[in-house]
Amino acid sequence: MRVNLFCGFFAFGIACSSGAFAAPVITEGKAHQEVLAVALQRLNHSANPNRSNAKVRLDHVDPASFFFAAHATRPCQPSQDVCSSLLGHFRVDRHTGAVFDEDVEPASLVLR
Numbered sequence: 001m002r003v004n005l006f007c008g009f010f011a012f013g014i015a016c017s018s019g020a021f022a023a024p025v026i027t028e029g030k031a032h033q034e035v036l037a038v039a040l041q042r043l044n045h046s047a048n049p050n051r052s053n054a055k056v057r058l059d060h061v062d063p064a065s066f067f068f069a070a071h072a073t074r075p076c077q078p079s080q081d082v083c084s085s086l087l088g089h090f091r092v093d094r095h096t097g098a099v100f101d102e103d104v105e106p107a108s109l110v111l112r
Contacts, residue, residue, distance in 0.1 A: 025094070025095055025096065025097055026066075026092065026093075026094055026095075026096075026097040028058065028061070028066055030097070031066040031068070031092035031094075031097075032056055032058065032066075032068070034092060034097065034099050035056050035068045035070060035090045035092060035099060036054060036056045036070070038070075038088075038090065038099055038110050039054035039056055039070035039087045039088065039090075040053075040054050042054075042070075042087050042088060043072055043087060051074065052072040052073050052074035053072070053073045053074075054070055054071070054072060054073070054087060055070070055071050055072075055073055056068050056069070056070045057069050057070075057071070059089070063094075064093065064094055064095070065091045065092060065093055065094055066091070066092045066094065067089070067090070067091050067092075067102070068089070068090045068091075068092070069086070069088075069089050069090075070086075070087040070088050070089075070090065071085040071086055071087060072085045072086075072087055073085075088101055088102075088103050089101075089102040089103050090102060090110065091107060
């Protein structure tokens with residue numbers, strides 16, 4: 001009886017450690033906050049932040065990741081003919097919380 005109980009706990013421990021029952025560590029809200037922090041940092045390090053803020057939009061979700069697009073709220077100066085508000089496309093791994101820049105090939109780790 002004790003051997004069967006021990007074997008059952010042992011098998012359960014192996015299954016849990018292998019990730020079979022592993023739940024995602026990061027939620028959509030936390031992922032949004034992480035990407036917003038990266039976008040604000042990128043905006044503040046730009047050549048001309050022009051008192052802009054960053055806005056982050058959830059693009060899509062898959063079982064392993066959240067995908068976001070970040071934009072500046074005030075992209076243009078009055079003297080600029082062409083400007084872009086895009087700060088970047090980001091992927092957040094649901095299990096590790098790592099933030100990746102999807103605009104470079106291969107995607108590079110931005111924040112861990």
